[in-house]
Amino acid sequence: MTESLTRAETRDRAVDALTAAELAGIVDLVVWVDDVDGERVAHAANRQGTVRLRPGGAHEVLDGTDPIASEDPMAFLPYQREVEGEGPRVSTDNAYPYAAERILSLFDDASRSPDLAVVHTPRHYFPDEGGHHGEHGSLDVIQSRAPLVLAGAGVARSGYLDDHAHLVDVGPTLAALAGVPRDDLRDAAGAPLDGRVLDAYLDPSVAPKAVVGVLWDGAHCGDLLHLAEAGELPAVAWLVERGVALRGGAVAQFPSVTLTNHTSILTGIGPGRHGVLGNVFYDRETGERVVPNDETTWHRSAEWLRPTVRTVFEMVADHVDFQGFPRTACIDEAIDRGSDYSTMSVIRGSGSGTGAGGLGDRLPPADQSPFVRDRAYLDDGYFRWGVSVDDLGLAQVRELFADASRMPRLTWWANVVTDAGHHGGGPRSEMARDSLRQSDARLGVFLDHLAGLGVLEDVAFLLTADHGFEAADTSVTGSWRPALESLGVPFRDEGPGFVYFL
Template identity: 40%
Template sequence: MPGDNDITVQIEQAREILSSDELAPICEMVFWRDDLNGTPAYVVANSIGTVRYARHEEDGTHRFEVIDVEGENFLEKQDQGAFSPVHDERSSLFPTASENHYPHAYESIAQIFDDPNAPDMAAVHTAAHNWEDEGGHRGEHGSLDVIQARAPFIAAGKGIAALGEVNRGIRLIDIAPTILHALGAKATDGGRSATGEVAGPTLLKRQDGVAATDIVDEGDRPERAVTFLLDGCNNNVLHDMAARGEIPNIARLMEMGTTFSHGAASSFPTVTLANHTAIATGTHPGHHNVLHNSFWDRSEKKRIDTNHPATWHLWSQWVSSEVETIHDAIHRSFPGEFTASIDEPADGGADYSTFGMFRKGRGTGFPESPHELPHASAQFVRPFKDYEWSTAVDHMGLEQATGIWSGHFKGDDYPLPKFMWVNFTLTDSAMHRGGPHSDISEASLRDTDGRIGEIIASIEKAGAFEETAFFLFADHGMEESNPEVTGNWGKILRDEGISFRDEGYGFIYVGVED
């Protein structure tokens, strides 16, 4: 067991290596918490600069103050609309740290360190970096940069203003408050604000996000809300395909309602379950505690692996009791109403949940020959197991959703949902495999659009379309990586004698043996 002093030296060594010129092609930056006279403060470093900033609490929100900068303040550029539309993204692939943009960077970095299981430092991979050792995905996410953080955002239907495409963006943590506001949900007294202080009234028990009230028509409340989550969907690609008429059902929602051209920014780390939970609870990962795809539980001294088919159903064991989900908040405001969560691990409080069925030992019917299903692009579903698996999962989601809207599924009767959340996984699989700017990526969006069309048709058939608000978004973006830029900082740190665990890629815990 190494001594404390030894660990401090190793932590400093690791931070120096991760911010060195040598690692600059693969490591965009490394950051950690380093308080100043009792005020929370953070250091962000790479080969072009070191930025130290502090976080202050003001009227229930955070204000950030840059304390000092050595070299360049690369975090200053925070345009959520950078590298768009799609031809701008394609003509500037692999932006470097001095070219890149980091939406909400100060907030997105700081929140992670509010969790007691936060790492000693977080290393962020570059836009170009290709994890060759981990299977070499052509498309990547997880970083702080705008293309990996930027998810689409569309709102439409009853109670939603028809503003068309608006040049702005929101954050994923703003989505649940926006939906609750649209539904006319009751605020709770004693709710906690973004600073964690009792501020009430808030729409959720803890609320880091803010409702986008300007897209809601308060005189025309929807009776119901439905959300479509397209995992890992690149915002520019979705906009481009909608404009070209390739995804008519999504384009219909865009024509009916309001689309933010800069989309919705995910919280760091821009990975799946951390951000599904951020959307469901309106709080950052550092506050809802589903910190990363995997992380180290410091008190229990064990690894928590959140994003895995074998553990997804355990989500409720990891999420903080200090937050509530949108399902909980809807039940608080509308007692007796029914909510459904389809194919979604972050399902707390839902009356119907796919994972709830699994927990009860009931299947939802996995299709035997996925390549014969509708909305299954033959050229990809046959050769690629991941495309086939995601197609089967998303088809299963479609059957649950349309079944519930019809009033019956697998022998059970259901009322019309007040709220339904539908998660689609195919876009993430396909955009990882081919990168966001590939034929397989486009096929996944066409296939998903077909499923969305069938769900909307089932809502029309139930006579509920005119009274429903729709929200479409993703959990993070997806960025093209460069297959020529490979490597892993793990070996370099180990060769220097540093003993550590690297969880979820980039969460570095020093002095804990791997």
């Protein structure tokens, strides 16, 4: 950084460059945090104006028009409104739930938080920098809306509700269902979690014998519920009939990307506290570029958790006696610390230098999977790999539940093909819907397995995802990198979108 400019001055110049009219098609917002009268305050800007944001929805417009006109977490509902509203839209036609809270969390890590974050427009297509036909990562409501379904033992039967929750609520709710006392839902330093137990949807008169959390990575909330109501996802429909589905889903942390939200789900806290700020970020203290969302590094994810982090597996282990079988199990999930059984521990134990790539000889062949509807999608490498991983995941959970008397108290089962289908085709595409249907079929096999053991009514279920999805427009291309380079100062742009001035 040049000696004549402070970091704040450099940031302000970058904001001016990034909010220029010629970048409006690809830059939805630029966000950052600054100290105002001794208080950390969130800010957002684009070519329309600049706003100062405080928790609770307080907006102070500093210039032009408020670029975050709505924070409504129930925007674009019912689902038909989302379908009809799909297309190019400026930020004032969008919604950004809990904007201040989520921005402040992202910027709460002294060494890992960027100086500013650039938010892609919903239509930005950037394949040269890792983009796809379907995208997520934004602060906006659709990319931040993950499905949330609760069902089974310990859950009240309410059906579809016009309500919403937060992904940081998932971990505390799973822990509470598994028997962790409310006063122990804290981090390792004793501080309360960011999330809360979703008591409004629970039935305290029933204690489940086992709790199963299911994550369909990237599953689109609106389309998932639409297909379930249409009879195309019978396993999901079975869950809703025996529990509750929130139309507004669960609001992801920002950025609405995989590892940030997997970690938030399984710790009950936001990224500024748990330390996994994105799928890729920079740590100024160590000088390290951290890429946790990669098959070579997933098994190392615990290394990047901050010291005060406590996973849901560790919470449950503190309150469940070990009886010679896993108290907790973590299937195909990177954030596995504290679990008695986990796929990642198998990878770590193998000594493989390629991480999850070392599972290759254990993965069932995708072209022999009974769950794929259209085998043309297997030409997509990520989709093909996801099919194999999810088939192996089903085999693992069935093995873990081989004996009704030895069920894990808490099982977390992550599935990946839904992310591949939505990236490859975009939401509502046939590729995305194939991924949802096959994931539903796997879930159905597991439910039938539990029924065969005679324990189906004794189990609590929670189905969610880590983020939502929107479709990119292949005609909306470009990069903001030249605007940053024009500042003449050294920087890193990780993601892209996390901008660090060096």
